[in-house]
Amino acid sequence: MNVAICGYxxxxxxxxxxxxxxxxxxxxxxxxxxxxxxxxxxxSAAAAMAGLRERGHDAALRERFDAGRPIFGICLGLQLxxxxxxxxxxxxxxxxxxxxxxxxxxxxxxxxxWAEVDDRGAFYFAHxxxxxxxxxxxxxxxxxxxxxxxxxxxxxxxxEKSGALGxxxxxxxxxxxxx
Numbered sequence: 001m002n003v004a005i006c007g008y009x010x011x012x013x014x015x016x017x018x019x020x021x022x023x024x025x026x027x028x029x030x031x032x033x034x035x036x037x038x039x040x041x042x043x044s045a046a047a048a049m050a051g052l053r054e055r056g057h058d059a060a061l062r063e064r065f066d067a068g069r070p071i072f073g074i075c076l077g078l079q080l081x082x083x084x085x086x087x088x089x090x091x092x093x094x095x096x097x098x099x100x101x102x103x104x105x106x107x108x109x110x111x112x113x114w115a116e117v118d119d120r121g122a123f124y125f126a127h128x129x130x131x132x133x134x135x136x137x138x139x140x141x142x143x144x145x146x147x148x149x150x151x152x153x154x155x156x157x158x159x160e161k162s163g164a165l166g167x168x169x170x171x172x173x174x175x176x177x178x179x
Contacts, residue, residue, distance in 0.1 A: 001174060002026040004034035006061065008051025010043035012160065016074065019160035019170055031060040035177035041075030041158075045101070045129075046088035048080055058094060065096045068151045070176035078131055078147060078154030087129050097149045099133025107141065115157075117145040121165045123157035130156060151176070 003025045007013050016038060017027050031037050039061065052058045064071055073081045082093045085101035093101070104111055110128040117123050117140045131144040131154070138146035138155075146155045153173060159166035 002028045003036045004031040005038045006057040008048045011040040012042045015160045016040045037071045039073040039077030041077040045085045045091040072173040073154035101129045115140045123162040
């Protein structure tokens with residue numbers, strides 16, 4: 001199984017790569033041909049979208065999505081898959097999933113640390129913005145923790161930093177390419 005991690009000049013690319021390698025995945029740079037494309041997350045929305053466009057990843061991800069090929073978004077990666085984010089004064093996203101990303105208004109901002117995701121256990125979060133989408137499938141402290149739509153799966157937490165539960169979640173993401 002090969003995985004393409006869509007770098008954009010920032011992000012958690014190295015830790016995501018290491019986590020997938022531990023699960024036996026081969027890492028490739030070919031976003032179009034990979035079994036699974038991963039949109040990692042750390043950084044600002046405007047810089048990330050500019051980096052995706054500069055590398056042609058935006059078009060490759062849209063083509064994958066239109067073809068029903070699996071894409072997995074982590075944290076900012078989930079937010080970038082939406083139509084729009086209010087971060088950086090407003091940035092158009094990839095438009096794969098209906099919804100937008102908005103700055104957290106309650107609780108601690110940035111929201112960092114371990115938090116329960118429904119009845120699945122605790123995962124590690126680090127974010128100031130969160131998805132607002134009708135395609136939410138899991139929640140954490142009133143915040144969208146996961147969204148699924150078509151061939152896209154995205155999580156607000158960082159499975160690559162969430163220990164054994166995170167590794168199980170990454171295995172689930174890998175299984176998307178086996179369907």
